[in-house]
Amino acid sequence: MKTLYLMRHAKSSWSFDDLTDKERPLNDRGRDDAPAMGQALAKRQIQLNLLVTSPAVRALSTAALVARELDYPPERVEVVEPIYEATVPDLLAVVRQLPDPADSVLLVGHNPTITEFANILSPSSIPDMPTAAIVCLKFNCARWAEIDRANAEYYFYDHPKNK
Numbered sequence: 001m002k003t004l005y006l007m008r009h010a011k012s013s014w015s016f017d018d019l020t021d022k023e024r025p026l027n028d029r030g031r032d033d034a035p036a037m038g039q040a041l042a043k044r045q046i047q048l049n050l051l052v053t054s055p056a057v058r059a060l061s062t063a064a065l066v067a068r069e070l071d072y073p074p075e076r077v078e079v080v081e082p083i084y085e086a087t088v089p090d091l092l093a094v095v096r097q098l099p100d101p102a103d104s105v106l107l108v109g110h111n112p113t114i115t116e117f118a119n120i121l122s123p124s125s126i127p128d129m130p131t132a133a134i135v136c137l138k139f140n141c142a143r144w145a146e147i148d149r150a151n152a153e154y155y156f157y158d159h160p161k162n163k
Helices: 028-043 057-069 088-096 113-121
Strands: 002-008 050-053 077-079 104-109 134-139 152-158
Touching (some): 002 113, 057 077, 057 104, 088 104, 088 113, 104 113, 113 134
Parallel strands (some): 002 104, 050 077, 050 104
Antiparallel strands (some): 002 134
């Protein structure tokens, strides 16, 4: 069984005209929402084997804040370049190449792709994911290369406004 948590990065700031898109930081709401969602995962007693994130500052910051709430070692957060500006096939390739010993993985990415990706894999419809939203899918398979909608089960969808 493989468990995949798909998370859209928390709310970012548009206040810095001199920064590239990749360099945009979280805003105040994002810095509040990311740990709140990490706490929500902790209440569900989620234990990650792996946390992967886009290299964008807003995604990396989201991942770090969630990791802290889950007691996940920050040095084990893996930056995966293809997650930034990924298409659905790109994300599928990233996930299908995850190490098989990691049964529980959180992937932090960007919209619209993260929502589209969740809907490609989920047997249940996922609404447009607001910032810091999380979808949990479980797959009845032994290897990440085998994940597919056909062996997927929808577990939950959560977002900061639920808190």
